[in-house]
Amino acid sequence: MNNLKINAAGRPVPPEVNGEPVVPYMGVGKYKPVASKCSPVIPSCADFPADGNKCVASLKEALVKAGLRDGMTISTHHHLRDGDLVANNVFDIAHELGIKGLRWFPSASFPCHDHLIPYLEDGTIAGIEGSMNGPLGKFTSAGKMERTAVLRSHGGRVQAIQDGEVKIDIAVMAAPCADPFGNANGLGGPSATGVLSYADIDVRYADKVIVVTDNLVPFPCLPMQIEGNFVDAVVLVGKIGFPEKIMGGTTQVTRSPDRLIIAELTARFCEATGIVHDGCIIQAGAGGISLAIATFLHQTAQKNGWKIQAGFGGTTRYMVDMLKDGTMKYILDAQVFDMEAIRSLNENPGHTAFTLNNIYNYHSKGNFATMIDMVSLGATEIDVHFNGNVVTHSDGILLHGIGGWQNCLFAKNTIIAVPLFRDRIPVIVDEVTTLCGPGELIDVVVTERGIAINPLRTDLIAKAADTGLPLKSILELKEMAEAICGKPEKPRFTDKVVGVVKWVDGTVLDVIRQVEGIW
């Protein structure tokens, strides 16, 4: 591609992606769409069974009835995480039917979806827009995916659907609990996921919606996290997921001494600067460091007699503990990471599900993310301008999705809590390999060897001045990393753009290029 143009972040980006024109990133809050929302086709009750029973015999039958054909866009959600059987089954069926050129539009992908690589190779799937983790990422980086990959944040995915940027032909929504009309939730059954928050936007805007469940209950399935009025067909299958893999993953507090130092420094910083305070709103994620930070903040709040007004989930038992002992008043939940969180959702009226639209969609009338006092996030790289990368590593290979990371940057105080280096590769670098978040939105970087505050945040610099915390400049942190690890070799890229990173407003923030010499 020789027609790349430099965007407002200084990154060269293409004028179109997969044949569709795109807007280059213009700066935070600078791009204002002048357009209308996606307008799905108007259905009629006359075309649906009066007894409310939309059950069809198999997913194959449902897909055929939904008009599955070459080139369609198929969406799935990721609440079943690494235990998902449904997304894989969709493409098994598509392959069996000889369908080609599909676009897979998941809300996230997991190692279990490596199952789809043969379908990417044989043309059943032409491309993925979403997260390309592990082998799917490597497949992309090797330049083997037919379409250009499009990476979006969780909120960016909502924005893209709402704005009609991605028109979903068929949404296949796995549901741990559903009735024959299509009302569904994640609360019950053998494959419980707690919530179905990521599915809400899909069912509202997709042309056809298929609910797949292994736990069909009589009408009415309550609460209706998915409303059956948006559902075309319901399929009962033997199993939608492996429970032990749905709730598995990174839900243990880190035991690494270095990472515990990072977590403790983060909590101390938040207390000393007043970022965390009585009545504050926080977001805690999963992952070892985040959970350790949550544990430390729990202690901080208890010590000071503070009540945290609300915590946004991804929820684990560490947040639930705060709710139980009154340290936290409310948990608002878009994703559940363990069984304790599901129990809490079922039992505690202060713990409630909400949709991705509310917290993360930048093209709505405000969202909850900006009201968060403190969020702690990870990154694969942070550069000396505080820019962040979460999708590629310093070897240039695509390995992660963006998740809610970009959306959370809009919190009042965004802290990146990362080790100075991983496997002797520096995390603090001169320039991020892939730009996922502009430095102006990243306020603090906490490492085990020091804390760097973004110079834009003079208020935080003043508040942290006499706290005894190990304050460093971001340059000092980078130099410390290089002193220990040496300067890492730059990855070798070809000219081929294999993926783009979208900003929360749908503009193109950066590109991902083919890496030389893999596969």
Added chain:
Amino acid sequence: MNNLKINAAGRPVPPEVNGEPVVPYMGVGKYKPVASKCSPVIPSCADFPADGNKCVASLKEALVKAGLRDGMTISTHHHLRDGDLVANNVFDIAHELGIKGLRWFPSASFPCHDHLIPYLEDGTIAGIEGSMNGPLGKFTSAGKMERTAVLRSHGGRVQAIQDGEVKIDIAVMAAPCADPFGNANGLGGPSATGVLSYADIDVRYADKVIVVTDNLVPFPCLPMQIEGNFVDAVVLVGKIGFPEKIMGGTTQVTRSPDRLIIAELTARFCEATGIVHDGCIIQAGAGGISLAIATFLHQTAQKNGWKIQAGFGGTTRYMVDMLKDGTMKYILDAQVFDMEAIRSLNENPGHTAFTLNNIYNYHSKGNFATMIDMVSLGATEIDVHFNGNVVTHSDGILLHGIGGWQNCLFAKNTIIAVPLFRDRIPVIVDEVTTLCGPGELIDVVVTERGIAINPLRTDLIAKAADTGLPLKSILELKEMAEAICGKPEKPRFTDKVVGVVKWVDGTVLDVIRQVEGIW
């Protein structure tokens, strides 16, 4: 109007209403829209305060900021019923600002809205689309409203908004409980309404949304019956309604001996024909006869050891009693008629709010109304073809809204429970003055002097044959009414069409003409 055309119900209807082309009624389930849903303008978080505080000082300021100007469409909901102060206040302000030609689009109107008649007279309000009760109806029938009135069912209103038939410029949503971001519900505060189900569609599709509350709570206001992401501004006022009038109205069981006979006959008919049975779904409304029917059905279910699977509200304490003693498993609620129902919503997880879209929108992928085993409804007139009228009386004057009446006709068994005559005016007539519901959807008419089953329902006729119930033909009922009351004089109409009645699919079912010699 000389260009009226006869529609599928045999009624002459105009090809356009208020300058917009309309489709004549084509028959039940016959009209299939070939169009896309309304697509509101895409907003951006960049235009909303990062701290999530959307409060403005007054409703006037909020309306001015929302760009209030001549000719706009303003929507309100009716959860405050006859205690509503907000809708009236909106037009007081519009009048004060000198705005003209507004279209008021309420989900229903009440006697308190007679306050608006001077604004209809001076041109502040050019027309109403919704229910025109009492004096507003008489004003319309007298031919004094500038625009042609459009009457829609509750579900038809959702359809009209969703389909873009009515574009709402500003939705002013009264909320008994709201936070500064605009999340809101009806559960708490001095003007509690229980639910805000009628407001859901407005906030999703309106250009601008203003939430007006007298009970501002800190974020997060849970549950979010209205999601703040759709809200532009929040206004705190001293009082949104008069509590005693919000929960007042027809919430007492009838004491009239004739009406008690109607209720008892209805319940006996439902039991004898198996319409009501273990696991059935019913809808009970408010109003004296409906409440008496609910009480009798409660006894029937208890006697037989039946569990009613679900009851759809409008909810009163009579339904709540069933939930409490286990006769009913779930209440799904779109409207609340007494404080006992609000208490139940707050306390009983089997009692849950849901939106009008789910139960009544004919332009969705099925709706709940068709799954109801038994609904009992009223009517101002039923004719010998089982056609029903609920908006005008036999004197031709518009006095009522359609409410959910048309939508409920889609139940598996629709029973019209009415006295044979009222104030010596027959209810069973040769031909309804205004056609609101086609006879093919009305299954049974129960009066104090006999029960008529629609000849189309040969199954019910067979089941009822040997039950000892007083079965009559509809013609016999009409003749009995006329024998007692005489044949009523026909109303005298001019040629002027002052209103149209829309069917659930947006087509025009009938017209309402100016009545001669009133006002």
